[in-house]
Amino acid sequence: MDAVPRRELTLLDSVCLIVGIIVGAGIYQMAPDIARGASGGGGLLALWLLGGLLSLCGAMSYAELATAYPQEGGDYAYLTKAYGRWAGFLFGWIQLAIVRPGDIAVMAFAFATYAWTIYDPLKDGPLACSQQVYACLAVVVLTVINVAGVRQGKWTQNLLTGVKVLGLAAIVGVAVCAPQGAMAPRAVEPLPASLALILVLFTFGGWNEMAYVAAEVINPSRNIVRALLLGTASVTVLYLLVNGAFLYTLGYQGLAASQAVATETVSTVFPAKAPALISALVCASALGAVNGLIFTGARISFAVGADHRVFRPLGRWDASTGTPVRALLLQAAIAITLIVSLGSFLNAILYTAAPVYLFYLATSLAVIVLRRKEPRVERPYRVWGYPFTTFIFCLTCAFLAYSAVRYKPWIALAALGILLAGIPLYGLSSRRLRASGEATG
Numbered sequence: 001m002d003a004v005p006r007r008e009l010t011l012l013d014s015v016c017l018i019v020g021i022i023v024g025a026g027i028y029q030m031a032p033d034i035a036r037g038a039s040g041g042g043g044l045l046a047l048w049l050l051g052g053l054l055s056l057c058g059a060m061s062y063a064e065l066a067t068a069y070p071q072e073g074g075d076y077a078y079l080t081k082a083y084g085r086w087a088g089f090l091f092g093w094i095q096l097a098i099v100r101p102g103d104i105a106v107m108a109f110a111f112a113t114y115a116w117t118i119y120d121p122l123k124d125g126p127l128a129c130s131q132q133v134y135a136c137l138a139v140v141v142l143t144v145i146n147v148a149g150v151r152q153g154k155w156t157q158n159l160l161t162g163v164k165v166l167g168l169a170a171i172v173g174v175a176v177c178a179p180q181g182a183m184a185p186r187a188v189e190p191l192p193a194s195l196a197l198i199l200v201l202f203t204f205g206g207w208n209e210m211a212y213v214a215a216e217v218i219n220p221s222r223n224i225v226r227a228l229l230l231g232t233a234s235v236t237v238l239y240l241l242v243n244g245a246f247l248y249t250l251g252y253q254g255l256a257a258s259q260a261v262a263t264e265t266v267s268t269v270f271p272a273k274a275p276a277l278i279s280a281l282v283c284a285s286a287l288g289a290v291n292g293l294i295f296t297g298a299r300i301s302f303a304v305g306a307d308h309r310v311f312r313p314l315g316r317w318d319a320s321t322g323t324p325v326r327a328l329l330l331q332a333a334i335a336i337t338l339i340v341s342l343g344s345f346l347n348a349i350l351y352t353a354a355p356v357y358l359f360y361l362a363t364s365l366a367v368i369v370l371r372r373k374e375p376r377v378e379r380p381y382r383v384w385g386y387p388f389t390t391f392i393f394c395l396t397c398a399f400l401a402y403s404a405v406r407y408k409p410w411i412a413l414a415a416l417g418i419l420l421a422g423i424p425l426y427g428l429s430s431r432r433l434r435a436s437g438e439a440t441g
Contacts, residue, residue, distance in 0.1 A: 006150070006322055009216045011223045011230075013154045017213070017292050018231030019238075020161035021206035023168070024107050024289035027239060028262045028282055030199045031246060035256035036189065037196020041247045044255075047193070048243055051200035052236030057393040058360065059207045059228040060383045061367045066228070067380040068370070070220035074208065074296075075363045076303050082366035082373065085307070086426055091362075092304030092311070093422035094355050098415055100297035101334035102352040104290055108135035108339060109348065111286035114279040135339045142291045143332040146298070149321050150216065153295045160288030167281035168242050171262060174269050175245030198400055202349070203239070206289070207232045208360070209296040216299075221380035294331065301327035310429040353404035354412040355419060361397035364390055 009017070038044035065078045076095075080088030112134035146153040207228065217223050246255045249265045258264050263278045270277065302324035305315025318325040342348050367383060367390050383390055405412040 007216055007218045007220075008150050008322075009154060009213060009223075010218055011226055013158065014213075014217055014223055014227035015231045015234070016158045016161040017154070017295065018207055018209060018227060019165065019235055020157050020288040021209050021292035021296070022204060022231070022235045022289075023161075023164055023238065024110060024203075024206075024286055026199075026203035027168075027242060028278075028285075029110070030203055031243060031261050032256055032258045033191060034196045034199050035252065036191035037193045037199075041252045044247065044252070045240060045243060047196060047200055048239050049236070051197065051204050052232065052239065054201065054393060054396050055204040055207050056229070056232050056236070057385075057389040057396075058364060059232045060385075061364045061390050061393060062208050063225045063228045063381050064367055064379055064383050065363070065370070066214045066224045067221050068377050070214040070217070070224065071303070074214065074300065075359060076300055078363055078366045078370070079359075080307075082369040083362070085430075087362070089304065089308055089426045089429065090419060090422045091359055092300055092308075093425060094359070094415075094419050095297070095300045096304065096311075096314075096331075097334070097418055097422075099352045099356055100293065100300065101331060101338050102348045104139060104293045104297065104331070104335040105135070105338040105342060106348040106352075107286045107289040107293065108138045108335070111135065111138050111283050111290065114282040114286070117279050118276060118283070132339055136336050138287060138290055139294070139332050139335050139339070142287070142294050143328055146291070146294050147321060147323055147325050147328050150323060153291065153323070157288065157291050157295065160284055160291060164281065164285040164288050165238065167284065168238055171265060171281075172241050172245045174266050175249045177269050194399075194403065198403055201396070201400065204232075204235065205356075206292070207235075208363075209292060213296055213299055225381045294328065298324045298327040298331050301331060308426075308429045310425055351411055351415060354401050355415050357397045357401040357404065361394055361401065364394045364397065 034047060035044050038047050062074075066074070069077050069081065071077050076088045076092050079091050109131065112131040115134045116131055142156070145156050214220055214224055217227070243255075246258075246261055246265055249268055250258060250261070254264075255261060262281070263275055266273075266278055267275075301311070301314045302317065303315070305311040305313065305327065307315070314324070314327045314330060316324070316326060338348060342351070368387060370377070
């Protein structure tokens with residue numbers, strides 16, 4: 001008999017997982033572009049606060065689903081219960097083939113972008129080669145750690161999350177010591193506010209990851225809700241503090257025109273050491289996101305494999321390590337393939353955007369569907385402000401999916417094509433399931 005997931009994740013582990021995945025490299029790379037979409041310093045902070053509140057609306061919907069159905073797979077389980085096996089299968093397929101390996105590749109590229117500035121053993125070769133090697137190594141090393149066991153994976157996550165939070169707190173502390181508005185004003189090209197909001201919500205992406213490991217959380221009826229709300233709220237406060245530090249040190253125009261906002265902020269006090277310090281901090285942030293994505297992503301593939309014969313090899317939990325080894329290894333292989341073929345984190349972001357928000361939309365609507373379909377299921381937590389908060393997040397997801405398609409239609413169509421390729425796979429899985437039932441019946 002195959003082993004099953006064990007409840008080993010405490011509230012601290014769960015919060016660290018959420019914060020570690022959300023706080024990647026986006027806060028460093030996108031803060032200037034987001035500032036260009038605001039009217040000034042006050043508008044910028046309001047934009048970040050709005051992103052946190054919208055994410056909190058989504059987190060509350062997921063909290064209800066995760067506590068009512070505390071099992072591995074997250075969205076996969078909820079979509080299956082709400083709409084049928086086909087919906088869960090397509091979600092699992094798109095996560096396995098595109099979204100999760102693409103997200104891992106994005107953060108691995110972010111790590112590589114800064115890691116090579118600290119040490120580049122291939123400095124005589126092409127830059128892209130160095131970055132791809134670093135990105136692949138990050139995926140391999142962190143996958144090996146997670147294959148070794150849940151404890152190793154969660155301890156690594158807790159350590160990296162602690163480092164990145166302390167690093168961001170240090171940036172805020174440096175800003176307090178820096179002269180106000182140290183950077184000279186520079187002209188900037190404005191950005192549409194709608195696009196700035198998309199970037200803000202991208203930097204908040206990852207709060208839903210708690211749902212994928214619900215079967216491993218100790219006391220899930222209480223800790224899942226606490227972790228989702230505490231994690232999302234903590235990141236919102238952290239982002240507001242960091243952007244406040246950027247504004248105080250560089251000024252609004254200096255922030256909006258910055259090419260390396262964290263480095264320029266720290267340089268006002270430590271001009272010689274700033275580049276290396278910030279590069280190390282971004283590396284730790286990106287690695288924390290990669291580790292969290294690896295940890296949770298394999299649980300989706302495990303859940304799909306446990307239910308569908310086409311992916312049955314992935315649905316096995318290794319008794320000796322307490323992890324879904326096969327799902328972890330396949331996930332790493334696909335992520336490495338994307339790193340080699342896509343070549344940059346921007347291509348990976350554009351490749352995954354539309355399907356991600358469409359499934360966010362479907363899962364949020366599942367709160368409404370399952371309340372009507374399964375009214376007798378115990379719900380330890382119910383969404384505050386229902387149904388308005390749920391509808392607000394649903395509208396946000398629809399807007400972001402539309403914006404992604406409008407901005408890069410061919411990339412969105414490519415993702416849609418891969419999603420539709422899952423339909424014949426589901427048909428094959430269903431026929432095998434019926435054949436197996438007839439053989440044993």
